[in-house]
Amino acid sequence: MVQQVSTFLRREFRFLHKPLNPWSRLLLLAAAVTIAASIFFPLWKMHLVAPQYSDGLDLYIFSYKIQGGGLNGQHLNEINGLNHYIGMKPIQEADFLEMRWMPFVFGLIILMTLRSVVFGEMSNVVDLFAIYSYFGSFSIASFWYRLYTYGHSLDPHAPVHIKAFTPRLIGVEQIANFREHSFPQAGAYLLCLSVLLIVLAGWFSRKEQSA
Amino acid sequence: MKTTKKYWIALAIGVIATGFTGCGKSSSTSQGDRTANALATYVAPGEKDEYYLFYSGGHSGQVFVAGLPSLRHISTIPVFAPYPGTGYGFDEASKKMLGGFAWGDMHHPALSQTDSKYDGRWLFVNDVANNRIARIDLRDFKTHQILGPIPNSMGNHGSSFVTENTEYILCATRFSVPLPKGRVADPKDYEKEFNGMVSGIKVDPQTGEMKVGWQILTPPFDWDLGSTGKGPSSGWAFWTNYNTAMAHDVLEANATQKDRDLCAIVNWRAAAQAVADGKAQMMDGVPIIDPAKVPGILYFVPIGKSPHGFDVDPTGKWVVAGGKLQPATTVLNFEKVQAAINNKTFEGNFRGVPILKYEAVVEGEVPVGLGPLHTQYDGKGFAYTSMFIDSCIVKWKLPPWSGEEKKDLNKVVLDKVQTHFATGHLVVAGSDTKNPYGKWLVAMNKLSAGRHINVGPAEPESSQLIDISGDKMKMVAEAYTEPEPHFAQILKVSEIQPAEVYPKDENKDPNAVWDKAQTGVTRNGNQVVAKLTAIRSRFTPDRIDAQVGDTLTIYLTNIEQTRDMIHGFGIVENNINITVDPGETKTMKLKLTKTGVFPFYCTNFCSALHQEMQGYLVVWKTGEGPANPAPAGATAQR
Ligand SMILES: [Cu+2]
Numbered sequence: 001m002v003q004q005v006s007t008f009l010r011r012e013f014r015f016l017h018k019p020l021n022p023w024s025r026l027l028l029l030a031a032a033v034t035i036a037a038s039i040f041f042p043l044w045k046m047h048l049v050a051p052q053y054s055d056g057l058d059l060y061i062f063s064y065k066i067q068g069g070g071l072n073g074q075h076l077n078e079i080n081g082l083n084h085y086i087g088m089k090p091i092q093e094a095d096f097l098e099m100r101w102m103p104f105v106f107g108l109i110i111l112m113t114l115r116s117v118v119f120g121e122m123s124n125v126v127d128l129f130a131i132y133s134y135f136g137s138f139s140i141a142s143f144w145y146r147l148y149t150y151g152h153s154l155d156p157h158a159p160v161h162i163k164a165f166t167p168r169l170i171g172v173e174q175i176a177n178f179r180e181h182s183f184p185q186a187g188a189y190l191l192c193l194s195v196l197l198i199v200l201a202g203w204f205s206r207k208e209q210s211a
Numbered sequence: 212m213k214t215t216k217k218y219w220i221a222l223a224i225g226v227i228a229t230g231f232t233g234c235g236k237s238s239s240t241s242q243g244d245r246t247a248n249a250l251a252t253y254v255a256p257g258e259k260d261e262y263y264l265f266y267s268g269g270h271s272g273q274v275f276v277a278g279l280p281s282l283r284h285i286s287t288i289p290v291f292a293p294y295p296g297t298g299y300g301f302d303e304a305s306k307k308m309l310g311g312f313a314w315g316d317m318h319h320p321a322l323s324q325t326d327s328k329y330d331g332r333w334l335f336v337n338d339v340a341n342n343r344i345a346r347i348d349l350r351d352f353k354t355h356q357i358l359g360p361i362p363n364s365m366g367n368h369g370s371s372f373v374t375e376n377t378e379y380i381l382c383a384t385r386f387s388v389p390l391p392k393g394r395v396a397d398p399k400d401y402e403k404e405f406n407g408m409v410s411g412i413k414v415d416p417q418t419g420e421m422k423v424g425w426q427i428l429t430p431p432f433d434w435d436l437g438s439t440g441k442g443p444s445s446g447w448a449f450w451t452n453y454n455t456a457m458a459h460d461v462l463e464a465n466a467t468q469k470d471r472d473l474c475a476i477v478n479w480r481a482a483a484q485a486v487a488d489g490k491a492q493m494m495d496g497v498p499i500i501d502p503a504k505v506p507g508i509l510y511f512v513p514i515g516k517s518p519h520g521f522d523v524d525p526t527g528k529w530v531v532a533g534g535k536l537q538p539a540t541t542v543l544n545f546e547k548v549q550a551a552i553n554n555k556t557f558e559g560n561f562r563g564v565p566i567l568k569y570e571a572v573v574e575g576e577v578p579v580g581l582g583p584l585h586t587q588y589d590g591k592g593f594a595y596t597s598m599f600i601d602s603c604i605v606k607w608k609l610p611p612w613s614g615e616e617k618k619d620l621n622k623v624v625l626d627k628v629q630t631h632f633a634t635g636h637l638v639v640a641g642s643d644t645k646n647p648y649g650k651w652l653v654a655m656n657k658l659s660a661g662r663h664i665n666v667g668p669a670e671p672e673s674s675q676l677i678d679i680s681g682d683k684m685k686m687v688a689e690a691y692t693e694p695e696p697h698f699a700q701i702l703k704v705s706e707i708q709p710a711e712v713y714p715k716d717e718n719k720d721p722n723a724v725w726d727k728a729q730t731g732v733t734r735n736g737n738q739v740v741a742k743l744t745a746i747r748s749r750f751t752p753d754r755i756d757a758q759v760g761d762t763l764t765i766y767l768t769n770i771e772q773t774r775d776m777i778h779g780f781g782i783v784e785n786n787i788n789i790t791v792d793p794g795e796t797k798t799m800k801l802k803l804t805k806t807g808v809f810p811f812y813c814t815n816f817c818s819a820l821h822q823e824m825q826g827y828l829v830v831w832k833t834g835e836g837p838a839n840p841a842p843a844g845a846t847a848q849r
Binding site for chain 2: 074
């Protein structure tokens with residue numbers, strides 16, 4: 001038993017100290033670039049369609065800002081204007097605290113990725129993967145909680161009374177006269193790609209001899 | 212004189228049988244054509260027209276915008292008369308533009324041009340009755356300036372004719388009066404004491420702002436219609452005249468005795484230069500050129516008979532006058548006009564102004580039929596003339612003509628299509644540019660005489676859409692228009708991009724307010740100022756306190772930025788109603804004379820809670836009521 005545990009640990013220890021081959025390093029570099037690129041694209045988009053808004057109202061969520069569609073981001077004002085009828089709080093960037101620290105975390109992860117490229121040890125990749133996963137799940141959960149809060153703190157004095165609700169995170173649903181489409185966008189896909197690249201980086205160096 | 216007599220007999224028959232002579236075409240449409248016509252003009256729900264049609268509204272004072280090919284009325288642009296539908300004439304800015312007049316007689320809309328092509332910037336319209344010119348900006352389809360009454364100008368009918376690059380809008384007077392205006396003389400001394408005028412209205416090339424540039428004094432002729440030159444006739448303008456006799460009473464008979472009337476050929480560029488050279492004298496603040504003293508500016512040409520339209524073709528070489536009381540159009544060759552001027556081929560002069568020898572400048576008289584008025588062009592060498600008495604449109608071929616054709620000009624008359632009835636103006640898409648769109652012709656008929664469902668004795672006018680893309684003209688649709696289109700302009704929809712809303716950052720009104728903190732009611736002596744916002748579905752503030760004897764100024768900003776989210780603002784029993792478009796600020800002024808609580812409400816349906824969009828104007832007795840009307844945003848709900 002002790003023997004087995006110790007073998008396992010030793011193997012793990014050796015695994016964590018495996019060097020990364022140039023392919024893995026290249027993949028990690030690509031992951032860093034992908035994460036950086038994701039900042040320039042929206043992570044999520046909500047698209048609201050009603051008879052009199054046949055072209056739809058768009059809301060884009062970036063890692064660091066909220067952007068309405070239309071001229072000068074007018075769609076955000078319009079969505080807030082409409083939401084006031086059901087007593088929903090105006091959606092405004094200032095309320096999204098996470099948008100302040102997101103770019104910082106992105107920077108941190110990019111640095112960790114570059115660290116793996118430079119030091120080239122399997123342990124770096126594992127650290128990176130662990131932190132990245134944690135951050136990713138936390139962000140999604142926090143985003144869902146945002147949606148929940150917006151839908152569950154409706155002003156009881158509003159002109160129109162509706163039951164508290166949580167707008168859908170992914171998919172299509174009908175809210176009053178609006179059909180809401182909520183789907184991840186290029187930014188989110190880039191982040192998924194970066195995760196894949198990190199996993200592949202580990203995979204390609206799994207058979208390297210430890211130093 | 213034999214032909215004249217025959218003509219008068221024909222005229223009499225024509226008048227009796229209004230619209231049923233001459234064309235000899237059945238007005239019924241065969242079943243096969245019905246389907247083709249319906250498809251040609253059908254604009255399915257959700258689809259859009261290809262052209263704008265800007266109709267003048269005559270004595271309604273407004274411009275009507277229709278779409279082609281559907282011929283549907285789409286919107287009304289108020290210009291010379293109040294229009295509660297858009298609040299025009301109720302807010303301070305539009306009231307000021309109207310200048311106290313409640314109507315105008317709008318005749319000839321003209322799109323601005325650059326290089327003799329529509330540039331899609333402005334639409335100019337004239338007011339015959341009150342001697343004004345207005346400019347509509349095609350960015351928002353609204354009236355932005357009304358110039359006038361123009362000094363020394365009476366009966367601004369012979370306008371608004373835009374020059375090749377919109378340097379000027381040229382106008383000529385239909386009436387003559389003793390000048391300057393305000394001077395009185397006995398109409399019996401008409402010939403001696405009365406005068407007409409040609410005016411050059413200068414247009415600022417950047418802003419479109421108009422001002423009176425200069426004027427040319429003319430004999431007391433009644434200038435009728437005209438057009439501006441291009442190509443070989445660049446720098447020139449043309450007007451017909453129906454009162455060479457200078458009659459001052461019973462014009463119907465006294466002004467129609469001559470076989471030919473003296474029409475005007477004006478070198479407007481030379482006129483502008485003469486003014487710059489100091490050759491003008493001031494009258495009522497305007498530099499006036501006396502064409503007898505400054506040669507080279509005005510020439511006369513005799514044209515039969517009581518001619519109406521005088522239209523330059525797209526090449527600028529041919530100028531066609533509609534004979535009205537002569538069954539022919541007269542085609543002038545501008546190159547010959549130029550030669551006659553250079554060689555002084557004159558047949559005399561009138562009050563010092565040379566009269567060009569008719570035979571030296573005319574290319575031919577085309578026997579189009581009875582009552583030819585206006586001519587339009589398709590840019591492919593064809594002309595289309597409206598026939599008032601014959602009630603039809605005649606298609607004919609412009610010169611150059613073959614020897615055969617010259618011998619018998621009946622041969623250049625190619626096609627006639629009956630209209631219903633008594634066509635006045637007609638418009639071919641882009642006719643007054645150097646590259647007409649062609650394709651569509653709209654006949655604006657003076658009589659509809661029961662073509663429509665019976666709406667009682669006040670009958671509308673009729674407009675008919677004619678497809679001119681083939682060899683034969685084809686009448687495809689008919690619609691009824693409010694009184695009373697005199698001429699129209701057709702513009703391709705794809706050539707302009709009007710605004711959908713007024714962007715917030717372009718609102719330069721110093722009294723615009725965009726959020727609650729800036730709103731409120733303040734008092735200074737007996738001046739009460741209320742700054743309000745409108746957004747679905749509330750006014751902020753929704754209470755205004757004031758007193759009898761106060762002057763209340765309300766600045767209302769529609770803070771919406773979504774298209775078609777228009778709000779209205781009506782105050783009951785106070786004769787106030789305005790509308791504010793998204794991003795727009797309007798100013799209202801009221802002198803408060805009676806106590807009471809006057810509800811105000813949104814008059815332009817905006818939202819499901821539009822009915823709830825209301826508030827109160829509380830007018831207390833003098834010295835009563837709250838000392839401070841309302842601090843910023845105070846009366847807003849929350
Ligand atoms: Cu409203």
